[in-house]
Amino acid sequence: MAELTNIRSPRVKAARRLTKRAFRDRDKAFLAEGPQAVREALTIDGVTVELFATADAESRHPDIIGAAAATGVPVHRASGEVMADLTQTITPQGILAVCRFVHVPLGQAVPAGARLVALLAHVRDPGNAGTVLRTADAAGADAVVFTDASVDPYNGKCVRASAGSLFHLPVATGAPVEEAVRQAKEAGLRVLAADGAGTTTLDEVDLSRPTAWLFGNEAWGLPPELLALADEVVRVPIYGRAESLNLATAAAVCLYSSARVQRQTLHSVEDPTTSPR
Amino acid sequence: MAELTNIRSPRVKAARRLTKRAFRDRDKAFLAEGPQAVREALTIDGVTVELFATADAESRHPDIIGAAAATGVPVHRASGEVMADLTQTITPQGILAVCRFVHVPLGQAVPAGARLVALLAHVRDPGNAGTVLRTADAAGADAVVFTDASVDPYNGKCVRASAGSLFHLPVATGAPVEEAVRQAKEAGLRVLAADGAGTTTLDEVDLSRPTAWLFGNEAWGLPPELLALADEVVRVPIYGRAESLNLATAAAVCLYSSARVQRQTLHSVEDPTTSPR
Known part of the structure; x- marks a missing residue:
């Protein structure tokens, strides 16, 4: 050759x-x-x-x-x-x-019946976006939506950080945040914005229902007009003295908390003799 | 001037x-x-x-x-x-x-009575190590131990990624992994190694007791001789198709799971009328 x-x-x-x-x-x-x-x-x-x-x-x-x-x-x-x-x-x-390209239309990525979705609102760092995609895949999410203000999912660094997950679950790209949120709501998902400004903490919010997590920018989070689109603004509790968590870390804690509670809920519905742990 | x-x-x-x-x-x-x-x-x-x-x-x-x-x-x-x-x-x-330098001796970082500690066994990437330090701080951990095979906590990239957390909680550095594990056990902590090879999942393990999490290398995890030091090897469950989680993400899920369960346990002990959520 x-x-x-x-x-x-x-x-x-x-x-x-x-x-x-x-x-x-x-x-x-x-x-x-x-x-x-x-x-x-x-x-x-x-x-x-x-x-x-x-x-x-x-x-x-x-x-x-x-x-x-x-x-x-x-x-x-x-x-x-x-x-x-x-x-x-x-x-x-x-x-x-x-x-x-492997992405699918928004409606196909977030159909009725979806239970866990990640919406990237203004995620600009391709390494962070790829890491969130990988984590969403690991947490069993149904889809990840890269809105039009976020980095390109096909950016080389994003593809690398996703470690293959770009090929594992439906990814949509290019829709405005508003449209992505509307689609999630129409599909029956509760939209939770992850932001340090939230008054509800992750320990308090009901995570048993189908959920779309809205994640904002690495440095400045979500602006008020996007927070207003969410059904609830939720913060990851800071138990120590750190000012905040980085985006990919916060997303991991949110997505895994949802996955855990949803699985416990499904489990206890399917098998009433098993109490959730 | x-x-x-x-x-x-x-x-x-x-x-x-x-x-x-x-x-x-x-x-x-x-x-x-x-x-x-x-x-x-x-x-x-x-x-x-x-x-x-x-x-x-x-x-x-x-x-x-x-x-x-x-x-x-x-x-x-x-x-x-x-x-x-x-x-x-x-x-x-x-x-x-x-x-x-702000680090303290190992025995001072991990004293009897500590409830949550992160031990970095072979974490080589300073950005990852700094992110784990920041996350441990956010999760209310008592200390982070950088063992002798891990990156220097004072590396510029590590200091930056820690976002100030290097100054927030006790950090020990330079001890061999074996010594750090021994100290954790002597302080009454259960040592859980976070590794994809674990047969117990994070959803199954008892997280209510004082815990030292042992985290391994970004690429190859923890070698058998270090897994053998732990009381239990625990894997973060992969619900989707991702092969694994990245180190900082896995650490975030583990540390926050411990923090949540420990707080629920403390809460229910202090106030028996409140059921854990």
Whole structure:
């Protein structure tokens, strides 16, 4: 197999431009780096357009190369220099997929019957957004909505921080916050805004009902007009002397608290002899 | 006041060398950047050696300059170039303190009667370690122990991520993991290792007792010989399809779960008419 060694070759340039949002939006495609993300992408029909892999990565990940062959996804062998050019990371993992967009319309991400959803209102740091996506997946959330004021879910850092979760659960992107909140309410979800300004604490709020958590900006939280959209504003209690929690940490505590209470509630409804712990 | 404009001046060089661990250990001092950290440092007697501030930061933070004057801490006005040289951040906040070490001996950080402690076993990323410190503070933990295989708590990125919490609760550093675990057990704490390999989940384990959480490395968790030191190995349940949680997220879920259950337990003991929520 001929190795791509020239960072100016048309194939490499076409992939590299996907590191910029304008080109991602135009091509409706993005880059997913690393064996974990590539493996996940290959499990979904029609998502992976092509792979780039160094010779070393090919020999380290025969399962991925095999899965690509089985689904007819072309694998281009790339030099270390080309890979470094495409991945924008300090220590590239040697394998990268060009993927078609995976997001779904808002109504499909947040349908009637959803029980736990994360709405990102003004989350600007891609690492934070990806971490919240990963945590929402772990907590068994039904979907994550990136509203139009939040970072692009296909940003390379966000994809990396999501650790494959971008491919696991429905993600919607681009809707205004107001529309996302309206959709959540129409789907029967209670909208809880997570904000240090809340008068209700996480220990006090009823978490047994289907819930959409609204998370704001890393530095300044949620502005009053967005807090006003929520059914309730809830703060994570600070038991010590910290001024606040960081966004991804607060989201983890909120999403896991909901998951725990919802599971206890479901459990006690399904099996009345088992008391919730 | 004369402004420091030369990055080669002895005063600036003496401060800058504290960006390196070897010099921090020699001088028993470190740098705390930003108004929040500096404000916290000034609240503790004898911690702050001197401040560096740009003219702009001085006018923006008269409270800090006032507090320094009141406690006899010298303030050196620094040019933007000097500040950028000292802070190593892309957007320096214009104010920086040289502080004396604040850690305490292990036995003082984890005394008999402690109820919630975080032990960092092999946490290597300073941002993660600082975030766990901030979260432990928020969850009302009694102390955080940075063992000898973990990052230096005085690393600039760790201090920044801790958002002032380094000054809020007792921190111990440098003890081997084994010694930290032994101390926790002697202080009457149950040692729970947080690891995806755990057979007990966070929903099942008894969190009402005084607990020391042992957290491992970002990438590879806790090795068998450290898991064996714990009273129990506990995993955060994954309800969705994520492979795992990131370290700071998992720590947040564990520490907040402990805090919630301990508070409910205390509450129900103190007031038997109130049932735990």
